[in-house]
Amino acid sequence: xxxxxxxxxxxxxxxxxxxxxxxxxxxxxxxxxxxxxxxxxxxxxxxxxxxxxxxxxxxxxxxxxxxxxxxxxxxxxxxxxxxxxxxxxxxxxxxxxxxxxxxxxxxxxxxxxxxxxxxxxxxxxxxxxxxxxxxxxxxxxxxxxxxxxxxxxxxxxxxxxxxxxxxxxxxxxxxxxxxxxxxxxxxxxxxxxxxxxxxxxxxxxxxxxxxxxxxxxxxxxxxxxxxxxxxxxxxxxxxxxxxxxxxxxxxxxxxxxxxxxxxxxxxxxxxxxxxxxxxxxxxxxxxxxxxxxxxxxxxxxxxxxxxxxxxxxxxxxxxxxxxxxxxxxxxxxxxxxxxxxxxxxxxxxxxxxxxxxxxxxxxxxxxxxxxxxxxxxxxxxxxxxxxxxxxxxxxxxxxxxxxxxxxxxxxxxxxxxxxxxxxxxxxxxxxxxxxxxxxxxxxxxxxxxxxxxxxxxxxxxxxxxxxxxxxxxxxxxxxxxxxxxxxxxxxxxxxxxxxxxxxxxxxxxxxxxxxxxxx
Amino acid sequence: xxxxxxxxxxxxxxxxxxxxxxxxxxxxxxxxxxxxxxxxxxxxxxxxxxxxxxxxxxxxxxxxxxxxxxxxxxxxxxxxxxxxxxxxxxxxxxxxxxxxxxxxxxxxxxxxxxxxxxxxxxxxxxxxxxxxxxxxxxxxxxxxxxxxxxxxxxxxxxxxxxxxxxxxxxxxxxxxxxxxxxxxxxxxxxxxxxxxxxxxxxxxxxxxxxxxxxxxxxxxxxxxxxxxxxxxxxxxxxxxxxxxxxxxxxx
Numbered sequence: 001x002x003x004x005x006x007x008x009x010x011x012x013x014x015x016x017x018x019x020x021x022x023x024x025x026x027x028x029x030x031x032x033x034x035x036x037x038x039x040x041x042x043x044x045x046x047x048x049x050x051x052x053x054x055x056x057x058x059x060x061x062x063x064x065x066x067x068x069x070x071x072x073x074x075x076x077x078x079x080x081x082x083x084x085x086x087x088x089x090x091x092x093x094x095x096x097x098x099x100x101x102x103x104x105x106x107x108x109x110x111x112x113x114x115x116x117x118x119x120x121x122x123x124x125x126x127x128x129x130x131x132x133x134x135x136x137x138x139x140x141x142x143x144x145x146x147x148x149x150x151x152x153x154x155x156x157x158x159x160x161x162x163x164x165x166x167x168x169x170x171x172x173x174x175x176x177x178x179x180x181x182x183x184x185x186x187x188x189x190x191x192x193x194x195x196x197x198x199x200x201x202x203x204x205x206x207x208x209x210x211x212x213x214x215x216x217x218x219x220x221x222x223x224x225x226x227x228x229x230x231x232x233x234x235x236x237x238x239x240x241x242x243x244x245x246x247x248x249x250x251x252x253x254x255x256x257x258x259x260x261x262x263x264x265x266x267x268x269x270x271x272x273x274x275x276x277x278x279x280x281x282x283x284x285x286x287x288x289x290x291x292x293x294x295x296x297x298x299x300x301x302x303x304x305x306x307x308x309x310x311x312x313x314x315x316x317x318x319x320x321x322x323x324x325x326x327x328x329x330x331x332x333x334x335x336x337x338x339x340x341x342x343x344x345x346x347x348x349x350x351x352x353x354x355x356x357x358x359x360x361x362x363x364x365x366x367x368x369x370x371x372x373x374x375x376x377x378x379x380x381x382x383x384x385x386x387x388x389x390x391x392x393x394x395x396x397x398x399x400x401x402x403x404x405x406x407x408x409x410x411x412x413x414x415x416x417x418x419x420x421x422x423x424x425x426x427x428x429x430x431x432x433x434x435x436x437x438x439x440x441x442x443x444x445x446x447x448x449x450x451x452x453x454x455x456x457x458x459x460x461x462x463x464x465x466x467x468x469x470x471x472x473x474x475x476x477x478x479x480x481x482x483x484x485x486x487x488x489x490x491x492x493x494x495x496x497x498x499x500x501x502x503x504x505x506x507x508x509x510x511x512x513x514x515x516x517x518x519x
Numbered sequence: 520x521x522x523x524x525x526x527x528x529x530x531x532x533x534x535x536x537x538x539x540x541x542x543x544x545x546x547x548x549x550x551x552x553x554x555x556x557x558x559x560x561x562x563x564x565x566x567x568x569x570x571x572x573x574x575x576x577x578x579x580x581x582x583x584x585x586x587x588x589x590x591x592x593x594x595x596x597x598x599x600x601x602x603x604x605x606x607x608x609x610x611x612x613x614x615x616x617x618x619x620x621x622x623x624x625x626x627x628x629x630x631x632x633x634x635x636x637x638x639x640x641x642x643x644x645x646x647x648x649x650x651x652x653x654x655x656x657x658x659x660x661x662x663x664x665x666x667x668x669x670x671x672x673x674x675x676x677x678x679x680x681x682x683x684x685x686x687x688x689x690x691x692x693x694x695x696x697x698x699x700x701x702x703x704x705x706x707x708x709x710x711x712x713x714x715x716x717x718x719x720x721x722x723x724x725x726x727x728x729x730x731x732x733x734x735x736x737x738x739x740x741x742x743x744x745x746x747x748x749x750x751x752x753x754x755x756x757x758x759x760x761x762x763x764x765x766x767x768x769x770x
Contacts, residue, residue, distance in 0.1 A: 076549050077547075077548060077549065092637075093549075120595075125568045125569075125570070126568060126738075127569060127595065128595040156593075157592070157593035157595075158591060158592055158600055159593055159600075160592070160593070
């Protein structure tokens, strides 16, 4: 099939004259010019852009296309711009977006005004056999703004290739060239002063293996501080649950880095900020819990028997009310002097140049050496604890193992660029499977307790609340059942994680002894 | 891909009008749609201003879709292509009967279109022979326009009996009322009776309207030239029911 062709329009191009010329050879019908706005959407962390996808709206339709491609993959009619995936009508577009944007909100990135003048080329039966479309794109601003782009599109109609070929020839003969312009989204974003992909909560820190450990640690911590700040700055807007989540993960990673990248800073400093960030993290514990329960509303409902599904609604209404309060609490917490001082002092510390003579043991050690030490130690500890659990699976020990795994995961992510990418990614993948299992187990435990606690907050004298309590009871039962099956799955998942091949790979990458004997 | 046949073993019941308007509405709602004009009279093809000519001739309908594929034309509307009719399609029944796998030929022919189109609408000629069996095999759902008259209901029952006798799944046959004159008492009474007796009747109907006949003058689907008309709304309503009661509830 013939693709649409986009021609670049020089400034001195005369549309009327050009069409008049073509009219000697073709029957041309002009349609009224259409003014439209093209709005581009993505999540705050550019999830669509990361997948080379572009979501945009134009003329009451929402389209999804590949970056730098013209043909949309999917489209739907829409009246109000959807924000969350659950706002979309069931459609192929929704199915495609769901696993990518998940629970993140879609934000309007930039809006481009377009003015198109379509001309239809007709055959003897007045059937459209090709289209020519003049298109001018510009950023909607007050006053006159230079156009982002001026194009002439040649849009062939399937089954009439001759017309398209002839027209392409005529257009080229008039001196127009096929446009090689880059993606409109990127151009529009640049004009609006935005850079795609500028934010991601994923840890990606380029480190040099020979770098001093204290300096490397500061790089990691600085990255995390940036993530914290970026999300804190938009917290008030309450876009979605992930702003807080990213903020909290950055705090948790900071705390973990302070504890795990041992002896690179003076003990007093480390202890102070460990305490400070523990405090900052606690500010939003309650809010995050509520977010998690509200996000799993649908999942909870499907766990219930059909006739109980609506009965549980009073619980979620209650949680909603609690969330509104909790949100305001966090908002206030982030505006306190105490919080501001923590962040200010922390930044000042991170910006201090490293001391010449290190008073602490690991400060001047090449970071790759310290990274190996720490990662290998954590890994061995996990294998040891895990083996104990295999012999005797206690809930508390699973909980402890989950924490240990998290520490290891963070370390591996902080230092990922120091090791062969493929190998470390395999290991992170394996670790992730184990973490998922332990995480699920933990979530189920916490959820059970939480639901039982929260049920005491509901006024039990009302009829609908009584029904809600029955539904909660049924839910707790299901959660308990799920918990047991997750627990059962642990043994095989852990055995895979601690398999000899894996141990070997960990040893190869991280063990200080293995390195010595190799070299 | 879903294949929807607009089929009736009785003529002049509004098959082509339904096929043309439904395919237009489906395409407008975002589904890449192909309308196949299987009727040698080529009315759907005419409505879309396309020449009734298959490059492959009817042979493309049995040899696999290669030849047919090249005959597909874009309509004047986004997302909507047409496989035009050809006068030689009148021989399709005879052609199919010559083949071993005679009842699956149409399904095989459509198969290569599956990756490109989300919806295929078959505008069928009046038939009850091997071509009808091909349609019953190829289509996921069969929409039968039914004028609320005794004869029309009788022919519909004949179709059901035929499907049952030949062991086709009668559950995929959905009638809807077409060319309804609500001022006629008989139309109203018959509709009530059919609605009571047959639960798969789509709860929507197309009235008898001059606007629909004007499709021949405008050579376009009704919603394209008279978007606010009653006719346009009736087809939109029918399409909503097709989407909601049939397509989305069966996946």
